[in-house]
Amino acid sequence: MSLQFLRNADGTVTGRNDANGFTVTHTDEEEVTRQLYEDAGWEYTPPPPPVPPGHHRFLLVHEEDDEDCGFGDERYAGLRERPPEGCVPTDHGLFALRCERPGKTLLDAVARTVAEIRRDHGVVMNGLRADGRPGEWTDSGCGDGDAAAALAHLVLTAAHRSRRLGYGRKELARLLDATGVE
Structure with a gap:
């Protein structure tokens, strides 16, 4: 199984699960990742919050x-x-x-x-x-x-x-x- 991500010229991100052809496009990259992981049956863990400045x-x-x-x-x-x-x-x-x-x-x-x-x-x-x-x-x-x-x-x-x-x-x-x- 292979997941692919593509940043589009319009600022969106497209993700594709090559195993079954599932494709999703969204402005939020994390949402694309979450949906692809869900489709693949993998556990998705959101990224940690950003660190404080400095x-x-x-x-x-x-x-x-x-x-x-x-x-x-x-x-x-x-x-x-x-x-x-x-x-x-x-x-x-x-x-x-x-x-x-x-x-x-x-x-x-x-x-x-x-x-x-x-x-x-x-x-x-x-x-x-x-x-x-x-x-x-x-x-x-x-x-x-x-x-x-x-x-x-x-x-x-x-x-x-x-x-x-x-x-x-x-x-x-x-x-x-x-x-x-x-």
Whole structure:
């Protein structure tokens, strides 16, 4: 079964269930999604309300390639008992924190949260997922949203993998500086 969504030039959204040909067009994308899920027999969960201005919603994860680091692992005991304010421990097959935290940008909120966890619990969170729509590079240039989440995830993953390969901060900073990014 395949569900397809198309944004129309007139501002409406059309959704289609290819399995049975059910098609719906509406001005509200969430209504289209709800009707398609209902038609497909899937449970529909509406999106959460928007975060307050200056806050960002994201999911930080900790994963190790060669270790069993499931949610119940003892190294996360302190984080499960005393997570950072605005974060809730959650089991995603590995340890994760669902967070809604303040920050000027998503990267700022993530950086502050990662630093707090490292300082207070000795765990370096090395992956990130953010709420939003698929299509990570669709931002309008404002520096937040799906593209910023993808960037934060890539930076956290690069830091984790570089450490495992024996590279340190200086090598990462030198590589970043070599790109000419200001």
